[in-house]
Amino acid sequence: MSSDAREWVWEHSASRGNARLVMLSIADRVADEQCVSWASLSSLATRTRASVSTVREAIDRLLKAGELEQLDDFTGPQRSTVYRLPLAAKAVAQAVREQREDSDGASPDEPEAPLTLRISALRRYGIRPREVPESAAKDRKPAGPETGTSRRKPAPRRTGNRHGAVPETGTQNRSEPDLNRRYSSSGAVTSASEWRVGPDTHTWARQQGHLDRLGEEGLAAADAKWRVHRSDWKPRSAGAWAADWRSWVAREHAPGRPNLYALPGNGTAQPGGMTRAEAHTAALLAALDEPTGTE
Template structure:
């Protein structure tokens, strides 16, 4: 029946702007041809996306126009206000009477003189609407359709009084300064974790990349492990980075590795294991790595 009430608003209501939205919101709650519905100011504010003052002004405009009626003798769930669309109810009654004997009869357009049917209070109780002087303790007065889509005018959230959360709470630490012990080291929430090159481990995606790009077949498992160890030695003094940054750097290093040959039996030289035998400085190690990448002789062959 709410569809008939909404159609009347769309086709015949003279309301405009926020008043029209408020009337449509109330019409959407109409359960039967009596065109009676309940609504709170908060729910109308939410549905129309309008301020409290705008909603109240719209209700006043609708009541003055005669398209909306406030039923002060009734009360809805949570003591919400009860409204009626009298002209809509009159039009529906007129249409029902005209088509009772002839379903194909043409219904005349609504007029202000169309009589408004009397209310049936017993039928209103089915929808949680009761006389205002009725028993407040009657359990049937609960909202039969569940809570409203918007909170009531009063704030139901209790004020914080500084109480600690109940014992056994696992949703977070009781002390704000206490870290969550079950949070992953590389949790996606918050800033990305950083680590050193020696602590970083190749993840499954990086290992799959080495296989798909052919580096595992090219270098072999032993060669890939040697290249990994040398990469870690060259990155030992680097500042900590995120796991994603280390993965990108590691892939770039592996892609530049050369297969061992008779002229160059080893891969990139490690500090302390180079041809000089006495250890290399960081600059010398970087130079050796660059020469190996360029496949240039280093004068020690």
């Protein structure tokens, strides 16, 4: 009977996108003409390659549209949630009546029987009435006949992500790149040409002495050279570009004084990746530039 339920979803369901995938996944587990199925959020997320939050939103849309009902009084295998496709069940029941009319000659004006659940049939598929604690059972009304009705109002959900193997949020398909991350605030990526030197990076260049060593024009030239060499790199986050830019500037040669990182007249040197010989040479030149008082 799952084929009839799936066919109804393909032909008559108004759901779209993720909701349609979730609907098809639930219909795939329909066992008989009652169109009752069971599924957990994690299993639906795995089958549809969507996140748990995406599956929740899809189920909410299907419940509001009336194409799906959540049977809170029942539980499926491994305490999974039980659902019913009421419109599909009604279409299947209508098809059965039409076949009966053609074979038995029943009156077409026969009133439509209400859709009820046969609990004994559901038990064969691992779907059982939800157990109620003894203290709560005393306050409940006596059990009725072996038929039940569904409730469309979903049960309150617990907070937190109880599905460790499935991401709480994310893209629908793991193999599909997250196209929105470029425009998100948390994982924004950009190209080297679009990245701009921020106040923090400029302050770093001044505090480390690179601004005094290179000068504004030299720093601008180093920046331009860096952008040319990084033009064919893939987009990266702003933090990654900033770290790469700082490493480039720290290695950039001062105008007219290649491979020197010490500042003339400054007693402290900025090694920044120099070899030992370069560091000694830089210190010597810095000492020669200092006034001795004998001039």
